[in-house]
Amino acid sequence: MTSRHRRALIGRRIHESILDLIAVLNLPQRDETLIAETGVDLDRALLQVLVAIRRFGPIGVVELAERGGRDHTTVSRQVAKLAELGLVERRPSAIDRRVKEAVLTEAGRRVTEALDAARERMFLPALTEWSDRDLLELDRLLRRLADDLTTAATLAERKED
Numbered sequence: 001m002t003s004r005h006r007r008a009l010i011g012r013r014i015h016e017s018i019l020d021l022i023a024v025l026n027l028p029q030r031d032e033t034l035i036a037e038t039g040v041d042l043d044r045a046l047l048q049v050l051v052a053i054r055r056f057g058p059i060g061v062v063e064l065a066e067r068g069g070r071d072h073t074t075v076s077r078q079v080a081k082l083a084e085l086g087l088v089e090r091r092p093s094a095i096d097r098r099v100k101e102a103v104l105t106e107a108g109r110r111v112t113e114a115l116d117a118a119r120e121r122m123f124l125p126a127l128t129e130w131s132d133r134d135l136l137e138l139d140r141l142l143r144r145l146a147d148d149l150t151t152a153a154t155l156a157e158r159k160e161d
Helices: 003-025 028-038 044-056 061-068 072-084 106-127 132-160
Strands: 088-092 100-104
Touching: 028 044, 028 106, 044 061, 044 072, 044 100, 044 106, 061 072, 061 100, 072 088, 072 100, 100 106
Parallel strands: none
Antiparallel strands: 088 100
């Protein structure tokens, strides 16, 4: 088997593994368990938007929608609902004052921290048999993959412009 062929097969297996992970992490029951465990009164869609704002914010609605592969009008309504609940606030972008960015409030930060703690309690049992070295290596390689894919996507966007 040629190196090129082997790399293609491995690439396919990595892609399949990533899809399997995404499928498990996006199970509706998982979010419902998180919501119940933390006592947060949010529907799943708002939960996902809130977590994305924490991860990527301050962030404009259009970019937030693009990152989630969703319609910006829907995401805009969801951000407005989160603002009504006092979990995010909208403020003008420091870069472009015409753009309103969503940023977590202190209440939103407390909610996402509670969600993180619940997620950790759900996630860590799957890793009990992993060595510290394996965990560090997985963390390093996943970060590298995410960074390299982000760089590749950025370069592809620049070529299109």
